Amino acid sequence: NAGVTQTPKFQVLKTGQSMTLQCAQDMNHNSMYWYRQDPGMGLRLIYYSASEGTTDKGEVPNGYNVSRLNKREFSLRLESAAPSQTSVYFCAIAQVLEAFFGQGTRLTVV
Amino acid sequence: AQTVTQSQPEMSVQEAETVTLSCTYDTSENNYYLFWYKQPPSRQMILVIRQEAYKQQNATENRFSVNFQKAAKSFSLKISDSQLGDTAMYFCAFMRTSYDKVIFGPGTSLSVIP
Numbered sequence: 192n193a194g195v196t197q198t199p200k201f202q203v204l205k206t207g208q209s210m211t212l213q214c215a216q217d218m219n220h221n222s223m224y225w226y227r228q229d230p231g232m233g234l235r236l237i238y239y240s241a242s243e244g245t246t247d248k249g250e251v252p253n254g255y256n257v258s259r260l261n262k263r264e265f266s267l268r269l270e271s272a273a274p275s276q277t278s279v280y281f282c283a284i285a286q287v288l289e290a291f292f293g294q295g296t297r298l299t300v301v
Numbered sequence: 302a303q304t305v306t307q308s309q310p311e312m313s314v315q316e317a318e319t320v321t322l323s324c325t326y327d328t329s330e331n332n333y334y335l336f337w338y339k340q341p342p343s344r345q346m347i348l349v350i351r352q353e354a355y356k357q358q359n360a361t362e363n364r365f366s367v368n369f370q371k372a373a374k375s376f377s378l379k380i381s382d383s384q385l386g387d388t389a390m391y392f393c394a395f396m397r398t399s400y401d402k403v404i405f406g407p408g409t410s411l412s413v414i415p
Contacts, residue, residue: 224402231310233392233405249402279344283403285396288334288353290403292346 197293214282305406324393
């Protein structure tokens, strides 16, 4: 996980609350990604950013927003959390022949 | 769109034995990259092995090797001399270009039994 830091590691939210997951990388890489991991479904792409100032929807973007603040940081926001968003979230960067991941955030929405 | 399929949700193997995890994928691309990632209970995502589609030779990393069949769009992982530390979720993954998003399969949960 060297080079990709995401916070927090754990979070419990009530339905309707909002929160922002933070991700920062020190590998000076252009592309950053947010995935969610659910049992039996692998990692599914929520949003990605190919470069500073650009963001694109992935496979499951509904209920999320993102912000590429600068080259280092890529945040994921839940405006009104729902139980269906209970999941483990990973931030990642992709570089030549490998993707690097943060430690993951376990989010529970009750 | 690219898709990755892993048909074995769970597998088990005796310690020191060999096990093969299956993966198939669908793409219209000719050049791409394939990966196997390991996720132990710590949740960390660890790259196990990768294969570049333009290379015919199967990749090998110590006890881990792949059987890459490009025409069949198959990419299986063989783990030899299985160890207890190999117990983990294993994800097959696809990347269209070297800086593209990574697409994952649903995963195979592997248990190594003492």
